[in-house]
Amino acid sequence: MEERDRIESLISVLNETYGPVPWWDAPFDEVAVGAILTQQTRWENVEAALTRLRSAGLNTLSAIAAADPADLESCIRCTGFYRVKSARLHQLATFFLDQYHEMKEIDLIPTDLLRRSLLTVNGVGEETADSILCYGLFRETFVIDAYTRRICTCAGVSLTDDQLRRIFLSALGSDNRLLRSCHGQIVEYAKEYCSKKRCQECRIRILHE
Template sequence: MSAVGANSSGQLHQVYCRLLERYGPQNWWPADTEFEVMVGAILTQNTAWRNVELAIRNLKQADLLAAERILACPDGELAQLLRPAGYFNIKASRLKNLCRFLDRVSCRQLEAMPTAELREQFLSVKGVGPETADDILLYAFRRPVFVIDAYTRRIFSRLGLVSGAESYEQLRARFEKELAPSDAVYGEYHALIIQHAKVACRVRPECDGCTLAIQCEYLNK
């Protein structure tokens, strides 16, 4: 085994424990319904969560947080409601694509699907990529699928546990292989990664007092 990833199974678990001890449970994904999780997964593409919250608040105030109501809403009106999330015309189109999909398949049918098939179904929706699909599977359907995002690449490449050049699917398979399958742990871990990237492991890292400093290859070079 190469230096990258050596004994990574134990180290991945150590990272999770340190982050959980430092930040505590994150209670993520912040949503009232499974459909709201799916909407948030579309809207969070390329934007901060606070902007997603503003857009979802607009949908709630307009009484549009339901697939059939979103589909009935004129494109321009929907785009304006989603403006806080950025790329609002594109996201309005993607959100309607998701709603058309959900209009064709019942929740009961989706819930009955094996995880691999369910993932393929969501990936077939135009505008839904691997990260978005995995957000939906993990937080809306409680499937043990590990979500990879830019924060994951940043933190774990600095720790020296990944090279950073792996594909999305390679990294997802790596985490799922080396951690016990658990939607609760995967969901908490992803949320903790996001929190740590905001607080400490930024583009310009704030290394003083970092809870992962003892494990960080970037800091200890």
């Protein structure tokens, strides 16, 4: 089976297993913040930090850009690497506020150009940029994270992140709901099967055989 066929089979298995999964439905500012906070930590810690940021009134990019770093660090300490992440949040907030004054200005920027710009921000790698674009801005891109890589490898597809992203985009098309949902299904599968080492029951591994 070719890589593209394996990915299509993987998508079918995920659809049969979960159906549509609404994934990370949150305001843009919180998606951008969460995309930084989720680096090298579990999502439960991100949720705890977002709750603290909301309570402190620091859950918007404009508030973060103006915040005292100590206040920001205090709210996000539970996500680890909090000093680095605090600086990254400030840089990301400044980037959006300096470059784009209103959401409608961002809406005018083509996805590839916006992605390249985001990747120039310190601390924003491809996974973070694609999370912001896909979940925060409803753009046509796909998030390749550790879960995606692992499951694709088990399905017999070992490619670069960029190759994987392109195949998923080609297989799923431009509908942002499908792109969000598919990544949500991957995360659900990873939590339900991979993390619990239920490999003997895995329908994805069979695609490799």
